[in-house]
Amino acid sequence: MLLCSFSASPGNYGPGNYGSLGEEVILMKTKQLCVGILYRVCLFVTGLLIAATMTETATASQPPNVVLIISDDQAWGDYGFMGHPHIQTPRLDQLARESLVFSRGYVPSSLCCPSLATMITGLYPHEHRITGNDPPATPGVKGLRNLLRDPTFVAVMDKMDDNIERVPTLPRMLAERGYLSLQTGKWWHGSYARGGFTDGMTHGDRARGGRHGDAGLTIGREGLKPIRQFLDKANQAGKPFFVWYAPFLPHQPHNPPEWFLSKYRDKTDSIHVAKYWAMCEWFDETCGQVLDLLEEKKVADNTIVLYVCDNGWINQHDTSGYMPRSKRSPYDGGVRTPIMIRWPGHLQPAKCEHLASSMDLAPTILAACGLSTPAAMSGVDLLDSSAVAARERIFGEVFTHNAIDIDNPSVNLKYRWCIDGSWKLILPNSRNVKNGEIELFHLTTDPNEKHNLAADRQEIVARLRGHLEANWQPE
Numbered sequence: 001m002l003l004c005s006f007s008a009s010p011g012n013y014g015p016g017n018y019g020s021l022g023e024e025v026i027l028m029k030t031k032q033l034c035v036g037i038l039y040r041v042c043l044f045v046t047g048l049l050i051a052a053t054m055t056e057t058a059t060a061s062q063p064p065n066v067v068l069i070i071s072d073d074q075a076w077g078d079y080g081f082m083g084h085p086h087i088q089t090p091r092l093d094q095l096a097r098e099s100l101v102f103s104r105g106y107v108p109s110s111l112c113c114p115s116l117a118t119m120i121t122g123l124y125p126h127e128h129r130i131t132g133n134d135p136p137a138t139p140g141v142k143g144l145r146n147l148l149r150d151p152t153f154v155a156v157m158d159k160m161d162d163n164i165e166r167v168p169t170l171p172r173m174l175a176e177r178g179y180l181s182l183q184t185g186k187w188w189h190g191s192y193a194r195g196g197f198t199d200g201m202t203h204g205d206r207a208r209g210g211r212h213g214d215a216g217l218t219i220g221r222e223g224l225k226p227i228r229q230f231l232d233k234a235n236q237a238g239k240p241f242f243v244w245y246a247p248f249l250p251h252q253p254h255n256p257p258e259w260f261l262s263k264y265r266d267k268t269d270s271i272h273v274a275k276y277w278a279m280c281e282w283f284d285e286t287c288g289q290v291l292d293l294l295e296e297k298k299v300a301d302n303t304i305v306l307y308v309c310d311n312g313w314i315n316q317h318d319t320s321g322y323m324p325r326s327k328r329s330p331y332d333g334g335v336r337t338p339i340m341i342r343w344p345g346h347l348q349p350a351k352c353e354h355l356a357s358s359m360d361l362a363p364t365i366l367a368a369c370g371l372s373t374p375a376a377m378s379g380v381d382l383l384d385s386s387a388v389a390a391r392e393r394i395f396g397e398v399f400t401h402n403a404i405d406i407d408n409p410s411v412n413l414k415y416r417w418c419i420d421g422s423w424k425l426i427l428p429n430s431r432n433v434k435n436g437e438i439e440l441f442h443l444t445t446d447p448n449e450k451h452n453l454a455a456d457r458q459e460i461v462a463r464l465r466g467h468l469e470a471n472w473q474p475e
């Protein structure tokens with residue numbers, strides 16, 4: 001526009017600027033020539049500007065790609081950016097500097113299968129009905145290896161897996177906007193296709209070890225080739241993509257490469273703890289490799305990266321196992337996780353102290369990708385700051401590891417919990433927790449949940465209990 005205005009100005013070519021007729025004629029011809037050239041230049045530049053505008057519009061209307069990074073069995077504080085004194089997570093620290101970080105993030109359920117099912121559906125376990133990792137064991141058949149060969153057990157597994165086809169999932173919903181979706185890592189519901197992914201690693205064949213990821217569990221531990229190939233495929237197809245990156249990390253087996261383990265051997269007197277810490281750094285390295293891949297393929301600027309962990313893990317001192325107040329428990333060691341969202345050009349990096357839940361991931365992704373959120377999803381769009389600030393409480397529910405009844409979540413329930421501001425209520429279900437007691441903690445002053453205030457603050461117990469009953473009343 002500036003060039004056009006300049007070339008249309010008559011002052012530069014006015015006759016009063018020249019001394020003789022001959023000169024004037026020459027100058028007039030020169031002027032006409034110049035005007036002609038400038039006119040063409042103008043048209044060319046205008047064309048370029050229109051083309052550039054159209055390109056911008058096309059880019060703006062191109063839905064963003066989505067990468068969901070899911071840690072497996074890692075406590076909420078076990079990152080550099082969350083303040084751990086020894087564990088080094090340089091790549092996730094960098095992601096945190098570039099992201100909207102919810103340091104008070106939670107998952108409703110502190111066990112892998114129901115937790116992941118919540119992320120991909122935006123539903124509570126009592127809603128998607130996937131409450132445990134496995135169905136009830138067949139009487140008389142002992143050991144998972146034998147159970148996976150038992151036709152009765154496998155038939156019940158398949159029936160339990162049907163639940164994922166009964167509910168909307170992110171890949172199925174994103175497909176409505178033309179997305180290609182890739183499953184890598186953990187996946188509990190048979191083939192990746194049952195969740196609506198267009199591409200994936202997990203075959204789900206029980207005869208070949210299908211249970212919680214099979215071939216998918218090599219991702220990260222053995223490189224990222226399937227993701228690299230998928231990004232090329234999406235690029236060639238000209239389609240937006242969704243990547244589910246749920247590696248078997250830092251999950252057991254805790255067998256970190258020696259170059260990581262050597263950094264932690266002298267940081268603790270427990271080799272088991274040192275190995276877990278090294279696993280956290282190994283996982284961090286693979287997250288960095290995923291982010292590098294986005295840069296290499298030049299898609300990072302139009303890709304939303306979300307981060308969450310499926311459940312906590314506090315390693316025991318004397319063995320490679322978890323402490324009671326971590327995985328499978330309703331305590332923060334089991335259900336709390338940082339949640340991060342990076343979206344270059346759309347989201348200012350910041351730290352948010354409001355509550356967040358993995359229930360929010362699906363609504364957040366759908367909104368960012370221009371899709372409406374099904375009414376059944378009760379989470380909020382985490383990019384809607386007013387909705388985040390307005391929410392007063394979040395809920396969770398913890399079930400038995402093996403479902404007792406695959407059709408009725410109430411039968412499998414162990415605990416419900418609610419966080420309202422700084423207060424956290426844990427309500428045991430007497431059906432599956434013998435001699436359990438109601439617990440109330442003030443997380444701000446008692447982050448390790450050591451001081452049960454339920455007896456002293458019964459009015460708060462009653463209030464939070466009312467909220468829990470309003471959210472879900474088990475049978």
Ligand SMILES: [Ca+2]
Nearest residue numbers: 072073112310
């Ligand atoms: Ca897990």
